[in-house]
Amino acid sequence: MCQLLGMNCNTPTDIVFSFTGFAHRSQEHADGFGIAFFEGAGVRLFVDHQAALHSPVAELVRRYPIKSTNVIAHIRKATQGRVALENCHPFVRELWGRYWVFAHNGDLKGFSPRLHAAFRPVGDTDSELAFCWLMQELAKNHASVPTPEQLTETLRELVPVVSKHGTFNFMLSNGHALWAHCSTRLHYLVRQHPFSTARLQDEDMTVNFAEVTTPQDRVAVIVTEPLTANETWVPFAPGEIKAFLDGQLLAT
Amino acid sequence: MCQLLGMNCNTPTDIVFSFTGFAHRSQEHADGFGIAFFEGAGVRLFVDHQAALHSPVAELVRRYPIKSTNVIAHIRKATQGRVALENCHPFVRELWGRYWVFAHNGDLKGFSPRLHAAFRPVGDTDSELAFCWLMQELAKNHASVPTPEQLTETLRELVPVVSKHGTFNFMLSNGHALWAHCSTRLHYLVRQHPFSTARLQDEDMTVNFAEVTTPQDRVAVIVTEPLTANETWVPFAPGEIKAFLDGQLLAT
Numbered sequence: 001m002c003q004l005l006g007m008n009c010n011t012p013t014d015i016v017f018s019f020t021g022f023a024h025r026s027q028e029h030a031d032g033f034g035i036a037f038f039e040g041a042g043v044r045l046f047v048d049h050q051a052a053l054h055s056p057v058a059e060l061v062r063r064y065p066i067k068s069t070n071v072i073a074h075i076r077k078a079t080q081g082r083v084a085l086e087n088c089h090p091f092v093r094e095l096w097g098r099y100w101v102f103a104h105n106g107d108l109k110g111f112s113p114r115l116h117a118a119f120r121p122v123g124d125t126d127s128e129l130a131f132c133w134l135m136q137e138l139a140k141n142h143a144s145v146p147t148p149e150q151l152t153e154t155l156r157e158l159v160p161v162v163s164k165h166g167t168f169n170f171m172l173s174n175g176h177a178l179w180a181h182c183s184t185r186l187h188y189l190v191r192q193h194p195f196s197t198a199r200l201q202d203e204d205m206t207v208n209f210a211e212v213t214t215p216q217d218r219v220a221v222i223v224t225e226p227l228t229a230n231e232t233w234v235p236f237a238p239g240e241i242k243a244f245l246d247g248q249l250l251a252t
Numbered sequence: 253m254c255q256l257l258g259m260n261c262n263t264p265t266d267i268v269f270s271f272t273g274f275a276h277r278s279q280e281h282a283d284g285f286g287i288a289f290f291e292g293a294g295v296r297l298f299v300d301h302q303a304a305l306h307s308p309v310a311e312l313v314r315r316y317p318i319k320s321t322n323v324i325a326h327i328r329k330a331t332q333g334r335v336a337l338e339n340c341h342p343f344v345r346e347l348w349g350r351y352w353v354f355a356h357n358g359d360l361k362g363f364s365p366r367l368h369a370a371f372r373p374v375g376d377t378d379s380e381l382a383f384c385w386l387m388q389e390l391a392k393n394h395a396s397v398p399t400p401e402q403l404t405e406t407l408r409e410l411v412p413v414v415s416k417h418g419t420f421n422f423m424l425s426n427g428h429a430l431w432a433h434c435s436t437r438l439h440y441l442v443r444q445h446p447f448s449t450a451r452l453q454d455e456d457m458t459v460n461f462a463e464v465t466t467p468q469d470r471v472a473v474i475v476t477e478p479l480t481a482n483e484t485w486v487p488f489a490p491g492e493i494k495a496f497l498d499g500q501l502l503a504t
Binding site: 042060 | 308346
């Protein structure tokens with residue numbers, strides 16, 4: 001299975017700490033990785049079919065602290081689709097003059113929707129197919145960018161159509177809000193004032209967030225398996241869709 | 253003005269040599285750079301709003317020889333649109349299940365087409381607007397991916413609609429063929445057997461291509477201003493659209 005990592009903040013924040021812990025897991029997830037950073041309306045997408053632990057592209061991500069308010073990362077263990085660049089998550093499409101970034105963990109069986117609109121998969125994964133279908137249906141449901149609350153409502157109608165075909169943990173962001181759906185495993189936490197020290201579970205690395213933040217900063221981190229040993233991660237319930245905006249859970 | 257660099261080959265080839273010479277020019281083109289590499293159907297896109305000469309992303313591109321059959325690069329001197337990530341070329345959209353990459357050098361005045369279909373600009377450049385309009389019109393003209401010859405014909409009909417609004421030097425690729433249109437300045441050459449040594453015009457760097465190629469290799473390089481001093485670059489005529497496939501000029 002693949003693993004997912006997402007971050008949504010109220011202040012541009014670098015993801016070096018979390019990505020370091022996350023990339024460490026790529027020993028067992030060696031079929032590629034990808035990470036998308038929103039910067040304003042723009043997206044910086046790094047994908048590689050090498051494991052995050054060995055990829056020079058991942059090395060750049062670890063060393064070059066790109067500050068972003070919305071990040072989605074993925075490490076891949078291929079289940080469907082060849083190991084090829086076009087099958088690396090996250091995937092990006094444009095809708096309503098915004099970029100949409102999507103990554104999936106899971107496996108869908110027998111999902112073959114009709115794609116009659118403007119979104120078609122380039123690679124051969126179930127994940128990109130599901131993303132294209134979601135984009136098509138979102139485009140049908142709204143004439144322009146809906147509010148995060150409205151989009152959450154639409155996703156609650158659409159997602160079961162896909163998730164009945166298998167495991168459909170995913171993250172989606174338009175650079176403003178970030179949505180996460182849990183089929184099986186997903187956790188989140190919100191870091192905010194007063195900040196403390198976090199210690200990575202997989203590597204001997206700690207960060208005292210109090211030293212690198214201001215009291216106004218707020219960061220939501222969403223991930224398949226908790227990244228730190230000394231913080232309280234909240235598990236998603238199966239079937240839950242949560243939306244994050246400005247570093248906090250959106251009440252819907 | 254911005255500068256453009258394109259490469260189309262019959263064998264995956266790295267662009268380190270040409271990109272090094274090209275990036276050197278970013279002293280005068282300091283408002284960002286971008287480069288897109290096709291690998292199979294997938295695209296690796298690196299963009300940065302720092303100049304290519306100083307960007308850690310460009311440093312990765314210079315050091316990590318990514319092999320590709322189709323590459324488009326761009327260094328930016330902002331004329332329209334803020335210096336922001338979403339305004340960095342190349343731009344990418346999906347159509348007919350393929351990615352399309354586009355970069356533009358020039359300045360369009362009073363071009364405000366109706367966009368009624370599925371392609372809308374994310375940033376605020378004339379270039380991305382022109383790309384979205386081209387994609388919209390290509391989608392109207394063909395039901396699925398046309399042959400390179402057919403697409404060249406369609407571009408010959410569409411491009412004058414845009415180019416009458418100003419300077420519209422551009423490159424477009426779908427990972428198979430590469431199209432280049434010249435309003436004002438564009439040059440190309442084809443490197444093939446017997447290969448010789450090339451010397452960069454802007455830096456003290458030479459490559460003996462005979463040592464790094466096989467006799468079957470063929471590489472077309474298209475660029476705003478010739479990159480090397482000791483090779484014969486062919487200038488485009490204003491208004492010309494040329495298509496390149498498997499490292500050679502497509503006769504159309």
